[in-house]
Amino acid sequence: MGNITKLSKKVQSSKDCIIHVEHLNKQFIVDKQPIDVLKDINLQVKKGEFVTIVGHSGCGKSTLLKIICGLVDYEDGIVERNGHAVVGPGPKCGMVFQDHRLLPWLKIKDNVGFGLRDLPEEEREEQVRRHLELVGLEDFANSYPSQLSGGMSQRAAIARGLAGNPTILLLDEPFGALDALTRIKLQKEILQIQEKKGTTMVMVTHDIDEAIYLGDRIVVMSARPGEIKEIIETDPVESRNRSSVTFARYKKKIYDYFFEDSNEKYEMGYAI
Amino acid sequence: MNKVGKVWTGLILPVAIIILWYLATTFGTMPASILPDLRMVGRAFAEMIAAGQLQKDLLISLGRVIKGFLASAVVGIFLGSLMGMSQKLKEMILPTVTAIRQIPMVAWIPLIILWAGIGEKSKVIIIMIAAVFPILVNTLSGISSTQEGYVEVARLYKLNRWETFTKVYLPHALPQILVGLKLGLGVSWMAVVASELIAASTGIGYRMNEARSLMKSDKVIVCMIVIGLIGIMMDKLISIVFDRLTPWIQLQKTGGSGSQS
Amino acid sequence: MKKRNLAIPVILSAAFILTAFGAEAASEELKTVKIAATSATAQLTESALIAQNLGYIDEELKNVGYQAEYVGFAGAGPAINEAFAAGEIDYAFYAEFPAITAKSNGVDLKVIGVANQEQNYALLAGQDSGIESAKDIEGKKIIVTPGTILYKYFVELCEENEIDVNSVEVVNALTDAQAVLASGDADGLIITLGGAKMYEVLGLGKVVADTTSNLDQASGMTLTGRTEFVEENPDVDKALLRALKRAADYAKENPEEVYDLLETESTPAAVLKEVYGYDQTFSYFSPELSDAYRKRAQSVYDFAKENNLLGGDVDLNELFDSTYVDEVLAE
Structure with a gap:
C-alpha cells in the first residue's frame, strides 16, 4: 500500500470523492519480464461526475478501469470506491464492456436482471422493466441478444449495468464497435440517462470527440507506461457543442499530446 | 426450407437405394443368400413381426441401449465438465482417456466378463464404454471454449464457482454437448450389437448374428433396417429435446435480428 | 514444363513394373486354387494339416498345374459360406454342418471327402x-x-x-x-x-x-468345394484327395510322428496325444465318405432339420459325392 504522508491537495476534499486513486502503480509479467502498465496514477472522481479517459490503446486505461471495478488486483497504491478500499467487484459499481457481453442464452430481460438474483422476484421484475424503459428496449424484453443490433445490445448492456442502481458505472469503450451515427446517438442517450439517474460515470474511449462531448473532466493518458498527462476540465455548455471554438481548442490540446510521440502514425480524423 | 420439404429431400437417397437394390437383385448376379430381394425381406419382416420375436428382441436391445447411453451421458458430461473447468484435471485425465479410446472393444470383453459377469450389467458397461468418449470430448470442448468475456461478467456479478458453471459454462456448452450425445447414441447402437455377442440369447444384435450363421440374410437385413430406423427416431428425439433447451440457437439459425439500431 | 518432366519417369517406372510382373507371371504358369481354413491363421487341420506339413498338397497340385492359396476365416462356418456364395473361394476344410446349411440355402456345394471322419x-x-x-x-x-x-x-x-x-x-x-x-x-x-x-x-x-x-455322436472335418469348380476340375479334386490319402497312410506307418505333425501354436503335441491317441492306426484320417461317416452326417442333418436351422431340404446323396475319393482310393 502507498505512503500515506504523500497526500496531494485534491485528496483533502475526499469527502464527496466517490472514487479515490492514489499513487497507483501496476505491473504485468509478460514473457517473464515485468512491464509497467500504470505509473503513479492519481485520480479523484466526485459524485455525479462524468469523467472520460482518453489515450492510445495499450496505455493501460482499460486496466485502470478494471482495477477500480475490482476485476484486476493491484498491489501498489490506494484505490477506494464509495469510501472503502477496493478488494473486488461489488453491487455499487457496474461495468459496461466494449463487446456488450450479453449472455446469448438469456433473454434480454434476464440479462438485464442478471445481477439482481438476490432480490425478491417482484422487485427484480420492476427494476428490469424500469431500466429497459430507460434505454428504450421495453419491447424487446423477451428477445434474445442475437436478435438485436449492435446498438440495441449495447443499450441492453447499459441497462444491465444500471439495473442494480449502482453509484458508479464504469464504461470501457462502450461505443467503439458501433458505426459513427449510432455512436453519436448513444452519446446523447447516455448523457440523458446520467441526468436522470445521477450515476457517477467513468468512461474510457479512443474517440477524442466523444471524450470532450461527454466528459465533465477529461483524463489524458499516455502509453507505455500509462501515465496521466493532464486532466482537462471542460466547460459544461461549450463542450456539448461539437462545432464550437472551445470544442476545437480542447481537441487540439489533446491531439498535441499524441503528436509528441514521433514514431507513431496518425490519422487525421475523429479517433486516434 | 420448410419442414415438409426437408422430409422429402431426406427421402431421395433411401428411395434411390431401394431402386438400385431392386435392379441389382432382379437383373444382377448377386446370390440370394447374401443379398435377398425386396420381397424376401418384406416377407421376413412380416414373419418376424407376426411371431412377436422382432418386437421382443427390439425392446430388449432398446432397453440396453437406453441404460448404457444414459450412463455414458452422465459420466461423459460429468467428466467432460470437470476437465473443461480445470486445466490441471484435463492434463491429468485426458491422455489416459485418449489412450483407452484407441483400444478396440473386443479387447475389453474378457476383462468385463471377469468384473461384471455375463448378464445385463456387462452389456450395459460395454455400451457405456463405447459411447462415453464422444460425449466426454464434446462436453470438454464446449465447456473449455467458453469465452473469457462471459466468465468475467460472472466475476463482476460475484457468481460463485457453481453458479458460474451452471449459468455460464453449461449453457454455452449445450449445443456442443448435443453433438456429443448424438454421436454417442449412434455408437451405442453399434455397441449393443457387439455386446450381444457375449452370452446373449435375446436382443436384435443376437438375432442378427444368429440369422447370419444360418445364412438367413433376409432376416439380417430386416434387423439392419429396424436398427437404422429406430436410430433415426432416437436421434430426432434428442434433437427435439435440445431444441427446447436451446431456443437462442434456433433464432440464430433463422436469422432473426432487430431492424433498428 | 513441370508436367513434362514428370511424365517420363512415371512412364518408365510403370513400364518397368509391368514387365517385372509380367515376367513373374510367365515363369510361374501355375493356376491358383483358393482353399479356406477355419482359423484366422489359415492353417489347416486333421489329415489336411499333415498333408500340408509334408508338402503333399503342394506336390499333388503342382502335378495338375495348380498351386494353393490358403485363406483364413476367423468367423469359421458362416464366413466361409458367405465366401462360397460370392464365389470367392473354391474349397474349404470345414465341418459338414455349415456345408449342409449353405446347401439348404441354395449355395451349390459338394462334399468330396474328409480330413477326419470322427471329430470328437x-x-x-x-x-x-x-x-x-x-x-x-x-x-x-x-x-x-x-x-x-x-x-x-x-x-x-x-x-x-x-x-x-x-x-x-x-x-x-x-x-x-x-x-x-x-x-x-x-x-x-x-x-x-x-x-x-x-x-x-x-x-x-x-x-x-x-x-x-x-x-x-462325432462328426467330420470335410473337404468341400463349389460344385461348379469341382465338376470342371476333377483332376484338382483328386489331387487334393490323393494328398489326404497319402497323409493318412503316412500316419498309419509313422504313428510316433503324428502328434508332432499336428502340433500348432495353440495345441502342443502332448495334448494332441490325448485327443487322437484312442486309435493308434489313425483310421479316421481316411478320406473316404464311409458308411459310418454318412451315418453321422445324416444325424447332423436330422438335428438341423428338427431345429428349423435349414433353409430347405437337402439331398444328402447329392451333397456328399464319393465319385472322386472312390477313384483315388482305387488307384
Missing part, C-alpha cells in the same frame, strides 16, 4: 462346479452355442442321462468361455475334444464325457 466333442466340467459326470449337469449353467453341432451333443447327453434340456441353463459364450469359466459364471462347457483338453492343461476344468465312447 467333450463336456468339460469347470473347477469347483461339482460336475463329476454328464448326469450332474442338471440345473447347472453350461456354455453351449445354440444351433450348432455342439448343441446337438448337449441334447444327446441330456437324453442319454434322462435330463430335461430346459433344466440346464444354456450360456451362449463360446468365444469368451475362458473368462466365463474362470469367473464362475458357468459350470461347464461343450467344445471339441481338442479344445477341452487344452482347457484341462490351463487348469480350467476336466473332461467328464466325450464322444470317443460313442463315435456316432
